[in-house]
Amino acid sequence: MIRKLPFLACALALATAGGAQARGEADPGVTSTTITIGGTVPLSGIAAAYASVGRGAEAYFKYVNARGGVNGRRIVYKILDDAYNPANTVQQTRELVQQERVFAVFNSLGTEHNLAIRQLLNTLKVPQIFPATGATTFGSDYGRYPWTTAGFQPTYTSEGRIYGRAIGQMKRRARVAVLYQNDDYGKEILNGIRQGLRFAGRGGRVVAAESYGISDPDVSSAVAKLRRSNADIFVIAATPRPAIQAFIAANKLAWKARIIVNAVASASNTMKIVAASTGKRAEGAVSIVFLKDPNDPKWRNDRAIRLYRTIMRRHGTGDANDVYNVYAMASAYTFVEALRKAGRNPTRASFMRAVTNLNIRNNPFLLPGMRIRTSARDRFPLDQARLQRWSNGRWISYGPLLSPR
Amino acid sequence: MADLLQQIVSGLASGGIYASLALALVLIYRATRVVNFGQGEMAMFTTFVAWSLANHLPYWAAFALTLVIAFAGGAALELLLIRPIRDAPVLTVVTVTIGVLIGLNGLARLIWGNEPRQLESPFSTEPVRIGGVAFSLQDLGTIAVSLAIVAVLWLFFQRTKVGLGLRAAALNPSASRLVGVRVGAMLALGWGLAAVLGAVAGLMAAPALGSFDQNMMQPILLYAFAAAILGGIDSPLGAVVGGLGLGVIVNLLGTYVDVVGAELRLPVALLIILVVLLVRPAGLFGREAVRRV
Numbered sequence: 227m228i229r230k231l232p233f234l235a236c237a238l239a240l241a242t243a244g245g246a247q248a249r250g251e252a253d254p255g256v257t258s259t260t261i262t263i264g265g266t267v268p269l270s271g272i273a274a275a276y277a278s279v280g281r282g283a284e285a286y287f288k289y290v291n292a293r294g295g296v297n298g299r300r301i302v303y304k305i306l307d308d309a310y311n312p313a314n315t316v317q318q319t320r321e322l323v324q325q326e327r328v329f330a331v332f333n334s335l336g337t338e339h340n341l342a343i344r345q346l347l348n349t350l351k352v353p354q355i356f357p358a359t360g361a362t363t364f365g366s367d368y369g370r371y372p373w374t375t376a377g378f379q380p381t382y383t384s385e386g387r388i389y390g391r392a393i394g395q396m397k398r399r400a401r402v403a404v405l406y407q408n409d410d411y412g413k414e415i416l417n418g419i420r421q422g423l424r425f426a427g428r429g430g431r432v433v434a435a436e437s438y439g440i441s442d443p444d445v446s447s448a449v450a451k452l453r454r455s456n457a458d459i460f461v462i463a464a465t466p467r468p469a470i471q472a473f474i475a476a477n478k479l480a481w482k483a484r485i486i487v488n489a490v491a492s493a494s495n496t497m498k499i500v501a502a503s504t505g506k507r508a509e510g511a512v513s514i515v516f517l518k519d520p521n522d523p524k525w526r527n528d529r530a531i532r533l534y535r536t537i538m539r540r541h542g543t544g545d546a547n548d549v550y551n552v553y554a555m556a557s558a559y560t561f562v563e564a565l566r567k568a569g570r571n572p573t574r575a576s577f578m579r580a581v582t583n584l585n586i587r588n589n590p591f592l593l594p595g596m597r598i599r600t601s602a603r604d605r606f607p608l609d610q611a612r613l614q615r616w617s618n619g620r621w622i623s624y625g626p627l628l629s630p631r
Numbered sequence: 632m633a634d635l636l637q638q639i640v641s642g643l644a645s646g647g648i649y650a651s652l653a654l655a656l657v658l659i660y661r662a663t664r665v666v667n668f669g670q671g672e673m674a675m676f677t678t679f680v681a682w683s684l685a686n687h688l689p690y691w692a693a694f695a696l697t698l699v700i701a702f703a704g705g706a707a708l709e710l711l712l713i714r715p716i717r718d719a720p721v722l723t724v725v726t727v728t729i730g731v732l733i734g735l736n737g738l739a740r741l742i743w744g745n746e747p748r749q750l751e752s753p754f755s756t757e758p759v760r761i762g763g764v765a766f767s768l769q770d771l772g773t774i775a776v777s778l779a780i781v782a783v784l785w786l787f788f789q790r791t792k793v794g795l796g797l798r799a800a801a802l803n804p805s806a807s808r809l810v811g812v813r814v815g816a817m818l819a820l821g822w823g824l825a826a827v828l829g830a831v832a833g834l835m836a837a838p839a840l841g842s843f844d845q846n847m848m849q850p851i852l853l854y855a856f857a858a859a860i861l862g863g864i865d866s867p868l869g870a871v872v873g874g875l876g877l878g879v880i881v882n883l884l885g886t887y888v889d890v891v892g893a894e895l896r897l898p899v900a901l902l903i904i905l906v907v908l909l910v911r912p913a914g915l916f917g918r919e920a921v922r923r924v
Binding site for chain 2: 451466496
């Protein structure tokens, strides 16, 4: 009996080592033929307009799979509908991680929603990649949340800074009025504008700022209040519906200020409604752009946009003129590039290393010249953008690539 | 001074929209004693129907056809969903109307997608400025249409036999049946008419809001409930006065009381409901319910 013990201990030790090795070979979600990832996107409910952020990425992965996948593995992308309710996001993300055993959570949408799952994913060491939000915290708090990256867009602070600097160039001693949503998103843009105005050093300042709540039926009262400031630049940091109302209210009040509208509300279909409701008032409005807009005639014969339309036709659902599909493909493209760099048999750790060591110059869905660069201490894949001006029913981009710093 | 007037005028413009939906709530309550949480989505759905029709027909033809479809749809909802549970407790009925809310919202997304749309206005949206105060003919039109509907409703309920039948069927179904009122038909008629009113509310609200999508009525419904309760849930005139009053109150508090600002506008509306229910449960124009025991 006693003599048998060493053998038993030896066998146990071997078994344990073997198990550890097997675990090291394949992290959850990775098999020899597939790699399973997931995320939550509102397919129904109040923010269902963003469904294409999920559907566009899904179409791109299908396209990649049709061409052999990544290192011979097909990407299985599971989208769950959280109806834009953070409580659902948490429960469904648990389901993705614990039942579906996803390798990584990718492209989940919404600021509050991603905040709600960040601690959970970092505790379980599940990568939280390119959350679809512009909140700065996802990229800056990597010390506490090493498994999280920033969203695939300039942050709201960066966007605000770019506007602030651009205003400085437009006008000396500009008086700026800002309408913003009363949450982190709106406040980040407002603070960014103040910082950008300071960087520009041309004496511009925010003379009035009014917020609105997402449940307010209309914003005309807030715009009337801003009008009193006699500002000569009016920045609308709002989602599409209130942004349209803000344009209409400014027009009604005969407010001649130049309007800057944030990227969240600058999709061409939104601006077409503005133009139809206010006639000439929409002309000359300014925003930022970092994607190739499929509505812009400039890209009609662009190879990436032609590829985009082919992917939408073969694998996509929904409207190919919806720029959120392009956003989704740009993000999914970058995800696939990182996955290729994570080794033949990627682990969550090797994938995180790849995502935080990106240097991509040719993401075809982004504006020419844009570069995706990340490091362990810089987890913001993009922070550049160009300005665009609304003119005769479409956006025309102009000027150089701008950076917030 | 011009600022104050501007806030009042823009409050009246928003209030006109609350009032038109509040009217639909009041009508359905008068005709069926049901508080219909699906009312906003019924209005939204018919707005989409109108939008589809307006792509093929002249505006007023689309408008008229939409009202016909709304009437049929409202009556059908009553027949299919509400009638089978007419003897159920009130909570069951409320739950079903919430089901109508969610179901219609999803159905509209399925049919029309998620993009924001735009509906033309029957009135000019060109800004008019008088003494530094800006408004549009459409703002006036919305209020005028609401008032016209009140007049028609009042005549209908008070001066026609069908109106009398409607009121009787809602208040005392069994006695009405005994005196020959066709209660079932009356209830379906009530829902049909409420759907027509909702359609009018949607058709007024959509151009005033600039754009509309499947969620257009959800914030408005909350204010419409507040307006209906403020004015008295069974009083059409009360709904209009309540709606206009609420629009102005909320704007003035948001502008001149710093604590309220933008953040507390909706809570103020809910506070108004609470205070009215505590102080004057029947609302400003409502009648106290008297019941013989």
